[in-house]
Amino acid sequence: MTLTLPETSDILDLIELLIDEKPDFRPGDSWDLRNPTPGSYITFLQGRDNTVEGAIITDLAATLYIGGKLILLPAATLKDQFNEGQAGEAVVEALNEVVNNLRTLYNNIDLNPHVAPTQTFAYQVPGPNDFVAWILNPSQRVDYVGDTVVGPATLTLITP
Numbered sequence: 001m002t003l004t005l006p007e008t009s010d011i012l013d014l015i016e017l018l019i020d021e022k023p024d025f026r027p028g029d030s031w032d033l034r035n036p037t038p039g040s041y042i043t044f045l046q047g048r049d050n051t052v053e054g055a056i057i058t059d060l061a062a063t064l065y066i067g068g069k070l071i072l073l074p075a076a077t078l079k080d081q082f083n084e085g086q087a088g089e090a091v092v093e094a095l096n097e098v099v100n101n102l103r104t105l106y107n108n109i110d111l112n113p114h115v116a117p118t119q120t121f122a123y124q125v126p127g128p129n130d131f132v133a134w135i136l137n138p139s140q141r142v143d144y145v146g147d148t149v150v151g152p153a154t155l156t157l158i159t160p
Contacts, residue, residue: 003045003054003159004112005140006105011157012144014105018098019069028145031059031154033125033136039063039086040123043099044132045106045115052132053115054106054159056099057123061153063087067095075149082150086122096120134160 008027016022031037039060047053058066064087068078071094081087087095099117106115126133138158145154 002139003106003115004109005054005142005157005159006102006109008142008144010105011102014101015066015098018101019066021069023065023144023146024148025144025146025153025155028143028154030141030143031156033057033123033156036123036125039082041087041092041095041120042123042135043096043120044118045103046118047113047115052160053113054157055132055135056102056117057135057156057158058095059154060085060087061148061150062155063095064091064150065148065153066098066155067091067093070094070098078150092120 012023012025037059040057041063042055042057044052045054060082064078064082067087068091071090096119103115103117106112126135135158138160140159143154143156
């Protein structure tokens with residue numbers, strides 16, 4: 001069964017509730033997952049039998065914005081991490097907590113399988129024989145793009 005993606009307004013409203021700021025994100029152009037920007041992260045959404053049902057991918061700016069705002073890091077700290085090219089461990093853990101909350105939107109959609117997030121980790125392009133090679137050609141995909149305190153950001157939701 002294919003996972004149905006949540007509505008844009010539901011996603012943005014939940015992120016706003018968590019980070020106490022309305023994200024300036026809107027559906028936009030896709031980014032090339034075969035050539036990701038450095039510092040991108042991925043969290044898989046697994047079904048009850050540990051089958052990967054979907055994924056949420058963030059570029060570095062989205063990771064820093066969403067995770068950093070959740071733990072109330074100042075803009076200067078987020079900019080420093082952006083300039084270093086990677087998010088700190090606390091920011092990545094905070095992003096994982098946001099994804100954990102976002103999964104409730106998936107789980108509240110009729111006929112969707114129940115999903116739970118894996119840990120968030122650095123995104124690596126899967127090889128052709130990788131069990132998650134579908135990432136490069138998902139059946140459903142929506143990219144949310146917007147401006148953040150560290151620059152343009154992209155949040156991507158995909159399903160096999």
